[in-house]
Amino acid sequence: MFLKKKAGIQSTPNKSSSNKRRSSLPNGEGLQLRENPEADGITFQYWALFDGHAGAGAAxxxxxxxxxxxxxQLQDIVEILKNSAVLPPTCLGEDPETTSSNSRTLTRAASLRGAAGAPGSPSTPPTRFFTEKKxxxxxxxxxxxxxxxxEMxxxxxxxxxxxxxxGGCTSLVVVYLLGKIYVSNAGDSRAIxxxxxxxxxxxxxFTPETERQRLQYLAFIQPHLLGNEFTHLEFPRRVQRKELGKMMLYRDFNMTGWAYKTIEEDDLKFPLIYGEGKKARVMATIGVTRGLGDHDLKVHDSNIYIKPFLSSVPEVRVYDLQQYEHSADDVLVLATDGLWDVLLNEEVSxxxxxxxxxxxxxxxxxxxLAAQDLVMRARGVLKDRGWRISNDRLGSGDDISVYVIPLIHGSKQS
Known part of the structure; x- marks a missing residue:
């Protein structure tokens, strides 16, 4: 993929912008003007896996x-990224030197700092802290x-x-940009x-097990999302009506351990997170808590939407290729849960x-070929008692997609 500055966007975020980008250290050393006709944009590489459920549409x-x-999204910052020697400010375009101290119009930054008379208000000298924070x-x-x-x-x-x-889908995306690998994951696929x-x-x-606290807290602050049919409290097992008034162990989102409480009518509701491990489900319906789509997903035979509990925001981890020497056998492995359900990281490695x-x-x-070998290892071979992998374990019955990406080429490019 190729990133190029969007039309109509200034090349720098402040009044000193010009066609020549200025790059210097904070103390002024290394001051230089950069003119590079090949620096009109930035190239990046992209890989992605999408594991669909309840239909292929979203994937x-x-x-x-x-x-x-x-x-x-990256085009909005391409001019900043091209000048790695200068860190960008947190607020683009705001310059205290050009802001009238008599103006009664508060900038967003000033309004956050305080009202009139407080630091950052129109009646006090402007501060440079906000605009200079990098x-x-x-x-x-x-x-x-x-x-x-x-946005997707x-x-x-x-x-x-x-x-x-x-339906919906989990998303595992890798971007190689400016010498670093960015792995964005929303779902239960995995990268190593x-x-x-x-x-x-x-x-x-990201599963009901790993995001138990987030889900329970959301249900606590917005109980209407539970449709009066579920409880955010966690019990060792489903509470029965005959246990009303008795003491039972429970756990809340803000508790590190278990405690006792008297069982009440509300505790008879179905638990928000039901089951354990790979069998855990949000509202007894879905086993992943992050991904794309699922906007129409409801609890069976009800009008309770599950989407409010599902997040599209990925976790992003960064790996700097320039910090290490890589051989031809050093790789990045991406795979859907069909692989990881039956093979450990150590077995894949x-x-x-x-x-x-x-x-x-x-x-x-x-x-x-290495990726194909992983698929076959996870699927196994057909025997009398079904598909089996090593040590006669049950093979994966899920779909399996795998990337094996060499790292040595990125090191050479850097």
Whole structure:
């Protein structure tokens, strides 16, 4: 993908902008003017996995459009990213030197700092703290990726009826930009880096189990979302009517352990999170808590929407390729939960490492073959008692998609 400045956007966020970008250290050392006709934009690489459920619509749309949303979000900051020597301010365009001290119009920054008479108000000298606070370029890119996921989810919501976009999907996206790998995950797919035999997790699974506290807190502050049929409280098991008035262990979103409470009528409701492990479900319906789509998903035989509990915001983890030396066998593995349900990180690492060691290092297909080998290992072989993998364990019955991405090429580009 190629990033280029949007038409009509100034090349710098302040009044000193020009066609020549100025780059210097905070103390003024290294001052130089940069003129590079090849620096009109930035190239980045993109990979993605979408695991659909309740229909393929959301996964198909996201696979065709999410990278455009990412490009659109990154274009807003491309001029800042091209000047890595200067950190951007948190507030673009606000310059205290040009702000009239007699003006009664508060900027958003000033209004947050206080009213008249307080620091930052029109009756006091303007402060430079807000405009001079810097953020890392890495944080800007993370924010752009988060916004792209949210915009993609909003587009699915707007167009789901017009284009018959069904179901939802988990999303695992990798962007390689300016020497760093950004892994954005919304769902239960997983990414790991295998470097010299070491395993580096690059994502977390988002399930009712892992996001129990967030879900229960949301239900606590907005109980109407439960439709008077569910409870956000957690009990060791489903409470029975005959147990009214008795003491039973329970846990709330703000509790680190278990405590006792007297069972009341409201406690007889169905638990918000039902089941354990891979069988845990939100409102007994869905087993993932982040992803795209699912705007029409309801609890069975009710009008209770589940979407308010599902988030489209991904977790983004960053890996700096420039900090390490990588061999041809160092890889980034992305896969849907169909792989990770039956294979541990260590098993995947061992399988990939051993497979690549047996391949011709100059074979351009060795990584694709390694991915295929992982799929076959997770699926297993058909025996009398079904599909079986190593140690006679049950093979995966879910769909399996895998990427094996070499890291050495990124190091060479850097």
């Amino acid at each position: 198909v749309v996201a696979s065709k459009l999410l990278h455009h949303h990412i490009t659109d 953020v890392q370029h890495e944080s800007l890119i993370v924010g752009a990726l988060e916004n792209a996921f949210k 989810d909003l587009q699915i919501e707007r167009e789901r009826s017009t284009y018959n976009i069904s 880096i295998i470097r010299n035999g070491e395993i580096i997790p690059m994502s977390s699974e 061992e399988a990939v490492t051993n497979f690549l060691a047996c391949c011709d290092p100059d074979d351009p297909h060795r990584y694709t």
